[in-house]
Amino acid sequence: xxxxxxxxxxxxxxxxxxxxxxxxxxxxxxxxxxxxxxxxxxxxxxxxxxxxxxxxxxxxxxxxxxxxxxxxxxxxxxxxxxxxxxxxxxxxxxxxxxxxxxxxxxxxxxxxxxxxxxxxxxxxxxxxxxxxxxxxxxxxxxxxxx
Numbered sequence: 001x002x003x004x005x006x007x008x009x010x011x012x013x014x015x016x017x018x019x020x021x022x023x024x025x026x027x028x029x030x031x032x033x034x035x036x037x038x039x040x041x042x043x044x045x046x047x048x049x050x051x052x053x054x055x056x057x058x059x060x061x062x063x064x065x066x067x068x069x070x071x072x073x074x075x076x077x078x079x080x081x082x083x084x085x086x087x088x089x090x091x092x093x094x095x096x097x098x099x100x101x102x103x104x105x106x107x108x109x110x111x112x113x114x115x116x117x118x119x120x121x122x123x124x125x126x127x128x129x130x131x132x133x134x135x136x137x138x139x140x141x142x143x144x145x146x
Contacts, residue, residue, distance in 0.1 A: 062120075
């Protein structure tokens with residue numbers, strides 16, 4: 001992790017993001033849809049650190065993405081070596097927000113916020129965040145949204 005970037009947030013993770021030839025659009029840089037796939041990869045990697053999909057399912061929940069907001073700052077090209085930083089930005093009783101940033105050579109290329117809610121697997125209805133997540137968020141000083 002670059003020393004110039006102050007990443008001390010809870011559940012922070014760095015993920016290398018490969019650029020494939022098929023990721024390049026007609027403008028010669030990484031297509032916007034690839035960023036969405038990268039965010040999914042980053043979120044899945046991070047979620048494994050805080051709960052895990054299998055545990056989530058076994059406890060009767062589905063973690064569902066309900067919002068993605070991404071701002072593109074600079075293009076990424078075929079031979080670039082991007083990496084992503086992800087952490088839990090905040091939480092409420094019913095959702096939590098991921099913050100993701102994508103860099104090349106320590107230069108910000110994209111930034112995103114994604115909101116996750118939990119559904120009961122049986123009913124498909126929204127539920128409060130699982131107690132295990134709330135406890136982890138409190139123990140790690142994640143910002144509380146009221």
